[in-house]
Amino acid sequence: MKKKLGFYSIVLLTINSIIGTGIFLSPGSVVAQSGDKALVVYLFAAIFSTVLAVTFAAAAKYVSKGGAAYAYTKAAFGDNLGYYVGITRYVAACIAWGVMGTAVVKTVLKIFNLNNESLSNIAMGFLVLMFVLMVINLMGTKVFEIINNLSTIGKVGALVTTIIVGFVMVFIMGENNFSAIKTITDKSGQALGSNLDLTGWVMAIIAAFYAFTGFESVASGSEDMEEPEKNLPRAIPLAIGIIALIYIGIVGIAMAINPQALVESKEVVALADVFSNKIIRNMIIIGALISMFGINVAASFHTPRILESMAKQGQVPHVFAKRTSNGFPIVSFLTTIAIAVVIPLAFKFDMTNIIIISSISRFVQFVIVPIAIIMFYYGKERGQVLENVKKNTLTDLIIPLIALGLTIVLLYQFNWKGQFTMTNENGDLVANTFAIIAMVVGYVVLPFALMAWKKIKNRG
Known part of the structure; x- marks a missing residue:
C-alpha cells in the first residue's frame, strides 16, 4: 500500500496550505486600511476563517x-451544481496558485538583484518553480510528506522566532512605537x-482574510489521507487556531x-522592512521564501487533485485521472500548471489584481x-454520503448557518x-478589463462549455 x-x-499540510504569501505581503495594506484597528481586523478574519474551516471540516465527516x-x-x-462548483x-x-507562484518568483529575483518586473524573467522563473514541484511530486507521497513537513516547520519557526525577537525589542528594550500609527495619514x-465605515471594515477584513485562505483546499487530497472523515474535522480547526495566534502576534x-x-514599504517582503537589524531582516526574507515555497508545495498536492477527482467521477475526460506508479496525477498536474501560468501572465503578474480575483473567486464555495x-445534517442529500455519521448540532447546523450569514454580509x-x-x-476611472474577462471566462464560459461537452458525450 x-x-x-x-x-x-x-x-502541517493545513498550516502549509494557509501560511504563505499573505502574512508577508498583505499586513501593510490591512494596516493602511484600518490603522490601529488592524489587530481587531485580523481577529475578525480569524473568526470568519475558523467558522468556515469548521464547516468544511464537518462536511468531511459525511463525504x-x-x-x-x-x-x-x-x-x-447532484451532478449539475457539483460540476459547476468543481470547475x-x-x-x-489555479488562480491562487498563480498568486503564490508569482510571489515566490518575484521574491527570488529581488533577492538576487534581478529585474523582478520583467515578464520574461518571471515567466522563466515560474516554469523553473513548476518543474521543481513536479519532480517532488513524482517521487511519491512519502517524499512529498517529508518536504511538506520540513517547509511547514521552517516557516512557522521563522515567524515564531521573529515574534520572540520582536517581543524582546518591545517589552524589554522598550522600542514600542505602536502609538505612532495614529500619526500616519492617508x-x-x-x-x-479614522473614518472606517461598514464597507471599509469589510474590505479590510477581506484583505486580512486572504492570509487565512487555503484551508478549503486541504480536503481535495483526502483519498491520500488516513481516515479523512475522522482526521480532517480535528486537524483543520487546530491548524487555524495555531495560525491565528501566529498572525496576530x-x-x-x-x-x-x-x-x-x-504601511509604506515597496519591498516584495514588506514585513522585513519593519526591522532595521540586517540579521532579522534576512531571517524574515528567508522565512518568507521557505513559506512561499512551502505553500506552492502544498498547492502542487491538492490543486491537481480537484481535476483528478472530477475525472474519476466522469465529469471531465478520464485522462485527467491518470496517475504514475507513485500515485501522482501527472496529466492533471500539467494542465493545472498551464492555467496557473496563463492567468497571472494575462494580468502581467500584477499581484494586486491577481489577489483580488483569487479572494473573490472562493466565495462561491x-x-x-x-x-x-x-x-x-437533515438527511436531504441527493448523492452518496457515509453511513453512521455522528451528527453534531453545533458543528453541522449552527456554525454553518453563521458561516453562511457572514459570507452573505461580506x-x-x-x-x-x-x-x-x-x-x-x-x-x-475605467473598467478593469482583465479582471472582468477572467471572472467571465472562469465562472461562465469554461463551466458551461464543459457542461456542453459532458452532455454531448452522454448522448454519444
Missing part, C-alpha cells in the same frame, strides 16, 4: 471522497482607519516596532458548502465597483 498522510501531517467543495456540493445537490473551484485554486490627510509586533515602514452541510458590503475598475494614465 502506498504511503498516506497521518493526522499530524494533515495538520470522504477527494475534491472538497466539489465532492460536498455533488453529494448535496469554478478548480479555476479559483492620501486625504486623515489618520489611517507577528502583526502586533510589526505595528509596535515600525508601523510606518509596514463559501456559500454552497454551508448549505450542503445543513442538508447532510459579499453584500464588498466594494465590487472598486475592484473591477481602475484609474488610467489620465486619472479617469
Whole structure:
C-alpha cells in the first residue's frame, strides 16, 4: 500500500496550505486600511476563517471522497451544481496558485538583484518553480510528506522566532512605537482607519482574510489521507487556531516596532522592512521564501487533485485521472500548471489584481458548502454520503448557518465597483478589463462549455 498522510501531517499540510504569501505581503495594506484597528481586523478574519474551516471540516465527516467543495456540493445537490462548483473551484485554486507562484518568483529575483518586473524573467522563473514541484511530486507521497513537513516547520519557526525577537525589542528594550500609527495619514490627510465605515471594515477584513485562505483546499487530497472523515474535522480547526495566534502576534509586533515602514514599504517582503537589524531582516526574507515555497508545495498536492477527482467521477475526460506508479496525477498536474501560468501572465503578474480575483473567486464555495452541510445534517442529500455519521448540532447546523450569514454580509458590503475598475494614465476611472474577462471566462464560459461537452458525450 502506498504511503498516506497521518493526522499530524494533515495538520502541517493545513498550516502549509494557509501560511504563505499573505502574512508577508498583505499586513501593510490591512494596516493602511484600518490603522490601529488592524489587530481587531485580523481577529475578525480569524473568526470568519475558523467558522468556515469548521464547516468544511464537518462536511468531511459525511463525504470522504477527494475534491472538497466539489465532492460536498455533488453529494448535496447532484451532478449539475457539483460540476459547476468543481470547475469554478478548480479555476479559483489555479488562480491562487498563480498568486503564490508569482510571489515566490518575484521574491527570488529581488533577492538576487534581478529585474523582478520583467515578464520574461518571471515567466522563466515560474516554469523553473513548476518543474521543481513536479519532480517532488513524482517521487511519491512519502517524499512529498517529508518536504511538506520540513517547509511547514521552517516557516512557522521563522515567524515564531521573529515574534520572540520582536517581543524582546518591545517589552524589554522598550522600542514600542505602536502609538505612532495614529500619526500616519492617508492620501486625504486623515489618520489611517479614522473614518472606517461598514464597507471599509469589510474590505479590510477581506484583505486580512486572504492570509487565512487555503484551508478549503486541504480536503481535495483526502483519498491520500488516513481516515479523512475522522482526521480532517480535528486537524483543520487546530491548524487555524495555531495560525491565528501566529498572525496576530507577528502583526502586533510589526505595528509596535515600525508601523510606518509596514504601511509604506515597496519591498516584495514588506514585513522585513519593519526591522532595521540586517540579521532579522534576512531571517524574515528567508522565512518568507521557505513559506512561499512551502505553500506552492502544498498547492502542487491538492490543486491537481480537484481535476483528478472530477475525472474519476466522469465529469471531465478520464485522462485527467491518470496517475504514475507513485500515485501522482501527472496529466492533471500539467494542465493545472498551464492555467496557473496563463492567468497571472494575462494580468502581467500584477499581484494586486491577481489577489483580488483569487479572494473573490472562493466565495462561491463559501456559500454552497454551508448549505450542503445543513442538508447532510437533515438527511436531504441527493448523492452518496457515509453511513453512521455522528451528527453534531453545533458543528453541522449552527456554525454553518453563521458561516453562511457572514459570507452573505461580506459579499453584500464588498466594494465590487472598486475592484473591477481602475484609474488610467489620465486619472479617469475605467473598467478593469482583465479582471472582468477572467471572472467571465472562469465562472461562465469554461463551466458551461464543459457542461456542453459532458452532455454531448452522454448522448454519444
